Amino acid sequence: MSDKLKFIDTQIDQLKADGVYRKLPVNYGPCDHVINLDGKEVINLSSNNYLGLANHPRVMEASKAAIDKYGVGAGSVRTIVGNQDLLESLENLLAEFKEEEAVMLFQSGLNCNIGTIQAIVAKGDLIISDALNHASIIDGVRLSKADKAVYKHNDMEDLKRILDEKRNDYNNVLIITDGVFSMDGDLAPLPEIVKLAETYNCLTYVDDAHGSGVLGKSGRGTIDHFGLHGQIDFIVGTLSKAIGVVGGYVATKANVKEWLLHRARPLLFSTALPPAATAATIESVKMLMESEEHTKKLWDNALYFKKNLKALGFDIGISETPITPVMIGAEDKTMKFSQALKEEGVFVSGIVFPTVPKGKGRCRVMISASHTKEDLDKAIKAFESVGKTLNVI
Ligand SMILES: *Cc1c(COP(=O)(O)O)cnc(C)c1O
Numbered sequence: 001m002s003d004k005l006k007f008i009d010t011q012i013d014q015l016k017a018d019g020v021y022r023k024l025p026v027n028y029g030p031c032d033h034v035i036n037l038d039g040k041e042v043i044n045l046s047s048n049n050y051l052g053l054a055n056h057p058r059v060m061e062a063s064k065a066a067i068d069k070y071g072v073g074a075g076s077v078r079t080i081v082g083n084q085d086l087l088e089s090l091e092n093l094l095a096e097f098k099e100e101e102a103v104m105l106f107q108s109g110l111n112c113n114i115g116t117i118q119a120i121v122a123k124g125d126l127i128i129s130d131a132l133n134h135a136s137i138i139d140g141v142r143l144s145k146a147d148k149a150v151y152k153h154n155d156m157e158d159l160k161r162i163l164d165e166k167r168n169d170y171n172n173v174l175i176i177t178d179g180v181f182s183m184d185g186d187l188a189p190l191p192e193i194v195k196l197a198e199t200y201n202c203l204t205y206v207d208d209a210h211g212s213g214v215l216g217k218s219g220r221g222t223i224d225h226f227g228l229h230g231q232i233d234f235i236v237g238t239l240s241k242a243i244g245v246v247g248g249y250v251a252t253k254a255n256v257k258e259w260l261l262h263r264a265r266p267l268l269f270s271t272a273l274p275p276a277a278t279a280a281t282i283e284s285v286k287m288l289m290e291s292e293e294h295t296k297k298l299w300d301n302a303l304y305f306k307k308n309l310k311a312l313g314f315d316i317g318i319s320e321t322p323i324t325p326v327m328i329g330a331e332d333k334t335m336k337f338s339q340a341l342k343e344e345g346v347f348v349s350g351i352v353f354p355t356v357p358k359g360k361g362r363c364r365v366m367i368s369a370s371h372t373k374e375d376l377d378k379a380i381k382a383f384e385s386v387g388k389t390l391n392v393i
Pocket residue numbers: 108109110111134136137178182207208209210238239240241246247248
């Protein structure tokens with residue numbers, strides 16, 4: 001055996017020495033409110049299945065029917081023969097839902113960021129990005145030929161400083177931010193960003209992965225929450241979180257969609273979404289358009305859980321969304337807390353450096369509409385007991 005790959009072992013040993021080595025936990029069933037994780041039944045407080053649509057019977061039926069009609073694979077990239085009519089229907093439906101001119105679909109939110117950013121900026125342009133933007137934005141920015149600048153998280157003074165300093169040196173300037181930041185659950189100050197973009201003649205790009213299906217009327221997103229329809233040039237959403245399936249999209253103007261069709265690389269070089277996923281997504285979005293019951297349940301659950309954790313004395317950060325970071329602090333204590341919760345039958349992943357700053361470890365609770373009152377009460381009890389044992393409260 002050649003030992004050409006020995007360097008990988010060395011790297012893995014280093015992960016172990018650093019205490020960041022991990023194995024993948026296995027979920028033996030659907031992503032439900034209670035799951036069998038590694039053979040242990042736990043209340044699932046860590047999924048992005050905000051509305052419980054990932055295994056909703058109506059969505060599953062739509063998906064099965066699509067398999068009967070369309071098979072299981074699109075068979076090609078969209079630009080050749082992979083553009084099944086379901087994809088066109090979904091794009092039209094999403095444009096209507098988001099109240100924007102046009103929507104271009106991608107295979108995931110990550111693909112959407114990587115494909116779109118690269119296609120819309122060029123050499124001679126500048127991208128200004130929030131310091132806490134999602135990894136897929138960072139990758140999209142890296143793949144583009146534009147220059148980059150980063151402003152301090154949600155700091156409009158810092159954004160303005162960069163604009164004052166650099167705006168005149170570039171052709172197009174693109175300001176990119178998450179709509180909802182996933183680690184703290186805080187929102188980007190979009191009305192102020194729109195104002196600055198207007199003053200300095202910049203394009204705006206909002207990745208609303210954690211806002212779509214959560215904020216705004218029936219989950220129309222952060223742009224709807226702030227009443228900014230038509231004022232953001234590129235609105236990215238994911239179909240993998242609240243919508244419960246998989247996929248990503250950008251809501252934008254019709255001419256941008258036309259351009260992406262010619263230049264977005266994930267669209268040109270990677271096979272289209274499978275029909276089962278597309279049909280499931282259509283059903284999910286229809287359900288949101290029909291009723292606010294799903295988002296209402298999510299918010300009721302989230303507010304109930306937050307109120308109780310706060311009353312127990314936990315620091316739950318600055319979240320304005322159902323994302324609830326329970327701040328613990330030290331890295332080892334955070335992981336211990338998460339482990340102890342698991343022993344009590346509650347799964348909440350611990351999030352530590354380098355995902356969040358050193359000393360800012362947290363157990364990040366993701367509330368879902370699928371949680372029952374009993375689930376939440378049991379989880380609150382577990383937090384109380386572990387919190388007291390580990391001297392967090
Ligand atoms: C989750 C997430 C993505 C990736 O979406 P996928 O559809 O899972 O690829 C992109 N951007 C942000 C801000 C996210 O939170």
